[in-house]
Amino acid sequence: MSEKKRGFLGRLFGGKDKPDEQPDIAAETPSAPEESDERKDEDTADVTASVEMDVEPVAAMATPSEPFGIGAEPQLITDMPPTQVYAGPEEILSTDLGDEPEDTTETPDVTEPEPVQMPAPVPEPALEEPKQSWFQRLKKGLSRSSASLTEGITSIFTKRKLDASMLEELEDILIQADLGVDTAMAITERLSDGRYNKEISPEEVREILAEEVEKVLEPVARPLDLDTGRKPHVVLMVGVNGTGKTTTIGKLSRKLRAEGKTVMLAAGDTFRAAAVEQLKIWGERTGAEVIARDTGADAAGLAFDAMKEAQEKQVDVLLIDTAGRLQNKAELMDELEKVIRVIKKHDPEAPHTVLLTLDATTGQNALNQVEIFGKVSGVTGLVMTKLDGTARGGILVAIAAKHGLPVHFIGVGEGVEDLEPFSARDFASAIAGLA
Numbered sequence: 001m002s003e004k005k006r007g008f009l010g011r012l013f014g015g016k017d018k019p020d021e022q023p024d025i026a027a028e029t030p031s032a033p034e035e036s037d038e039r040k041d042e043d044t045a046d047v048t049a050s051v052e053m054d055v056e057p058v059a060a061m062a063t064p065s066e067p068f069g070i071g072a073e074p075q076l077i078t079d080m081p082p083t084q085v086y087a088g089p090e091e092i093l094s095t096d097l098g099d100e101p102e103d104t105t106e107t108p109d110v111t112e113p114e115p116v117q118m119p120a121p122v123p124e125p126a127l128e129e130p131k132q133s134w135f136q137r138l139k140k141g142l143s144r145s146s147a148s149l150t151e152g153i154t155s156i157f158t159k160r161k162l163d164a165s166m167l168e169e170l171e172d173i174l175i176q177a178d179l180g181v182d183t184a185m186a187i188t189e190r191l192s193d194g195r196y197n198k199e200i201s202p203e204e205v206r207e208i209l210a211e212e213v214e215k216v217l218e219p220v221a222r223p224l225d226l227d228t229g230r231k232p233h234v235v236l237m238v239g240v241n242g243t244g245k246t247t248t249i250g251k252l253s254r255k256l257r258a259e260g261k262t263v264m265l266a267a268g269d270t271f272r273a274a275a276v277e278q279l280k281i282w283g284e285r286t287g288a289e290v291i292a293r294d295t296g297a298d299a300a301g302l303a304f305d306a307m308k309e310a311q312e313k314q315v316d317v318l319l320i321d322t323a324g325r326l327q328n329k330a331e332l333m334d335e336l337e338k339v340i341r342v343i344k345k346h347d348p349e350a351p352h353t354v355l356l357t358l359d360a361t362t363g364q365n366a367l368n369q370v371e372i373f374g375k376v377s378g379v380t381g382l383v384m385t386k387l388d389g390t391a392r393g394g395i396l397v398a399i400a401a402k403h404g405l406p407v408h409f410i411g412v413g414e415g416v417e418d419l420e421p422f423s424a425r426d427f428a429s430a431i432a433g434l435a
Contacts, residue, residue: 134420139430141388141412146433148391149177149209154202162195170205177391178363179213180398187212210432216397217424222406224381224421226256228352232264232310232318234343236351238336238377240369241324243357244385244411246275249319250282251419252409257286261316266306267292268299268339269323279321289315299323299335300342307346320351333376340377355408357383358399361390370403383419385411393431 132140139146152173156166167188174184190208191200226233235252237245246269253263265288269275273295283290291306303320310318322339325332343350356379358366373379382405387393400407407422 134417135426135430137418138410138412138420138426141418142393142427142430144389144391145177145387145393146431149173149394149431150202150206150433153205153209157200157202157205160199161197162191162200163197167192174209174394177394178398179394180401182401183212183216183394183397186215206432206434210428210434213394213397213431214424214428216401217407217422217427220400220404220407221422221424222381222408224353224355224408226261226317226353230347230349230352232315233352234307234310234318234320234347234350235353235355236320236322236340236343236377237355237357238322238373238379239324239357240326240359243324243359245269245324245357246278246282246321247414248355248357248383248385248409248411248419249279249321250286251411251416253282253286253288253319254416256317257288262313263288264306264310264313264315264318265290266303266318266320268302268306268321270295270297270299270302271323275321275323289313300338303339304342304345307343307350311346333372336377354378354380355383356381356405357385360384360387360393360395363390363392363395364398366395367399367402370399370405374403374405379405381406381408383407383409383411384422385419388412388418396427 153170156169156173160166170191171184171188174187175181179187187209190212191205226235237249239245249265253265256263263286265279265283267276267279267290269279270293276292276295280290280292282288289309291302291309293302299322306318306320320339320343322336323332325336340351354377356370356373356377358369360366362369370379370382382399384396384407387396387410396407396410399405409419410422410427411419
């Protein structure tokens with residue numbers, strides 16, 4: 001078949017005709033009568049116009065290097081782009097006739113900017129808690145005691161007129177708080193004076209409570225005076241186990257050193273290794289010399305050595321620790337008497353101060369301790385500790401009313417600043433829950 005007569009199908013399926021040559025339809029139909037050249041040209045033009053849009057996309061899918069004609073085995077086209085799928089003449093025609101040409105403009109690569117690393121936020125400096133005054137610490141320490149009294153008073157004196165039953169209830173509450181019978185009766189008598197059958201507010205009751213407590217405590221609120229002209233001024237610490245003798249010695253040493261006094265510490269609690277080590281630590285902190293011996297050494301012998309060195313070095317204050325002992329153990333109390341006798345061999349007037357530390361949580365038992373230690377060692381003053389650990393802090397009022405011993409210091413915590421000189425008014429206001 002000549003190049004001219006291969007016709008439309010030949011060119012359609014791989015013929016090498018030039019793109020601008022027109023297909024010859026007549027060559028593919030031999031049975032048709034020959035027509036004039038003019039008619040052939042018209043037919044050729046019509047067919048070309050009708051299929052022109054078919055040729056280009058189909059030809060684009062054929063492999064140019066592998067032409068095939070009629071009768072040839074069709075080849076599977078595998079190298080066409082994945083988006084160019086032949087869907088048939090109808091879809092191709094509708095696409096070519098009505099759709100806009102596909103935008104083949106390449107999108108320029110846009111490099112995404114690297115994320116800007118924001119600096120980590122600088123945390124605001126933590127605000128330091130304002131330093132509390134001694135009264136604020138005291139009020140906080142006595143909160144359990146004051147809460148117990150306040151709740152009891154409020155439950156009684158709320159929209160009721162004062163009568164005998166109310167006074168009895170109040171008296172019971174005051175005694176349960178360990179204020180003592182005498183103090184409780186004084187408060188109820190003060191309330192009953194001119195107020196029978198009248199309403200009285202809980203606030204007014206608490207004010208009267210504070211006033212009566214202050215009356216009892218004012219005579220015993222005395223500062224510790226160590227400026228007696230004696231060198232050394234000997235302070236002996238006594239008390240039962242766990243009342244805080246060793247800690248109190250350390251805190252007193254710190255206060256005395258802050259006043260410019262020279263201080264020596266004697267680790268007389270030779271039964272507890274921890275007490276000796278604790279006192280050595282306090283000595284390092286405060287710059288005080290510590291006299292210590294091995295655990296189990298004779299306490300009286302240590303006191304003798306401490307007195308000798310303190311006199312030779314002319315220190316201002318000698319603080320002597322002792323082992324904790326129960327007031328009902330005769331042999332232990334005898335040992336305490338021996339320590340005092342040895343001290344007096346160096347100075348007949350020593351010890352010049354005997355401080356008894358009392359644990360407020362022991363309640364009524366503290367009254368017995370004051371009585372027994374007073375007889376054995378001649379207690380001259382009291383230090384009340386652990387008032388923050390009990391709801392019965394009123395025991396200090398009962399002790400003051402019964403024994404009248406000076407109260408030099410009270411403690412409401414473990415911190416160095418939680419041991420302060422005793423103030424009757426501050427204590428009375430704090431235990432009554434007043435501002």
